[in-house]
Amino acid sequence: MMTTLFLEDFTPGQRFVGRTRIRMDEHSVKAFASEFDPQPFHLDAGAASSSIFRGLAASGWHTAAITMRLLVDSELRPAGGIVGAGFDELRWPRPVRPGDELRVQSEVLEVRPSRSRPQQGLIKVRTDTLNQHGEIVQTSVGNLVVPCRSAPPPPTA
């Protein structure tokens, strides 16, 4: 059973580890790139060898999408779902190669109640995506909308 978490359950420094691993095979790397990022270094090993990537590399957006899937499968489980208001940072420090197995780990950086909407707040979360060697292939800092367990009472007259 997974625990559903409300804003009150989050604190800075909390870590969430994803147990799922997803393998990026050559077929899925090329299929994603064909649809969304059809550039030679994501599609063809020969062309990729002379590119900046020096070999076939997954689209960063494929890595980002797989990271989302790994997060949904992880223990980071806010009530109402994983709803990103946006990201302050998204980087791909090294390429993802066909055959790489990815996993995620997240850390809560900030917890902020909303001033304008007392029934919810934002948590700022750093998420690292790692390959099978423990190397970071994506790092992001995102802001998630999280509902409060109990809305504060209405102001007295």
Add this chain to the structure above:
Amino acid sequence: MMTTLFLEDFTPGQRFVGRTRIRMDEHSVKAFASEFDPQPFHLDAGAASSSIFRGLAASGWHTAAITMRLLVDSELRPAGGIVGAGFDELRWPRPVRPGDELRVQSEVLEVRPSRSRPQQGLIKVRTDTLNQHGEIVQTSVGNLVVPCRSAPPPPTA
């Protein structure tokens, strides 16, 4: 014929408009979400109606992937391809609904030669993704690696 652009060809304030439009139909919204972001508000109209999105909404990562496709099809065509070093910002100010037709427009914010690698530099680009009503559904600020037309001569002894 498309023009291939080197670092020397970019200047702050340049704008690139994508002529391609991509329609986000319900099937593709659900198919992407099933694979990468399997949460009820991206998969089921009934569950979505009582969610924060108040109706079926595309995964933000689907919008991001489609934006990449629109960029690859646009006139923003650096020599060596569109290679993102990372993003300083990525936001989804309003949901993408099934039936929305998306397009992109980009503006160059900064052009910086690399100090450590004289054969390349970085351009900072804001890209807005708009729906058929001209409303921004995604905005990002990314840093792209762009090669120089000619590497500077080696230092004289």
